[in-house]
């Protein structure tokens with residue numbers, strides 16, 4: 001078996017860190033090679049395929065009868081660039097959307113919400129040579145680490161699901177406004193259902209999604225709003241959620 005990341009990803013192999021990489025014969029370096037050591041390190045805990053990447057465990061346990069989901073977009077919603085540019089210049093080019101952001105997230109965590117980020121990341125493909133791929137994974141790891149260090153309530157409660165750049169000929173089922181990322185999430189919380197509205201152990205009336213693509217005059221799109229509407233959960237803009 002070839003051990004470079006391109007051949008691995010070319011076969012669309014799903015890399016489940018907790019299982020595959022715990023094997024003595026398949027260390028991160030042996031799978032991705034020396035050149036990808038930094039990337040491999042940053043990908044600990046991530047589940048990787050060409051059209052969807054996630055930082056969340058394969059199974060989510062829950063003490064409650066049903067899950068309440070606080071969904072967020074990432075860029076322009078949870079965070080902004082520090083530099084003020086549309087796209088981050090490097091992995092440290094981010095700041096919280098508002099001074100309230102962390103406090104609001106803490107409130108949600110203390111109320112037993114699962115905090116799930118659903119993010120379109122069309123700026124990079126899943127590829128070992130993509131700097132932006134590495135930057136994105138590194139940035140998210142740092143964001144999650146900061147939150148978990150601040151408040152243990154965030155542990156096993158804050159997750160990332162992202163849709164990277166894919167071949168345009170493929171239907172973009174994971175990209176918002178499509179709800180492939182939500183369906184991926186449902187699989188992880190073990191909800192066999194044909195429609196999001198039939199998901200028995202998701203409390204849809206308490207769940208919501210916050211995003212900056214809301215179809216307002218200056219918005220580039222309404223994909224966040226449409227995403228929430230298709231799922232059947234409340235939608236809010238980041239301005240309303242964090243600043244009012």
Ligand SMILES: [Mg+2]
Nearest residue numbers: 073075076212
């Ligand atoms: Mg956004």
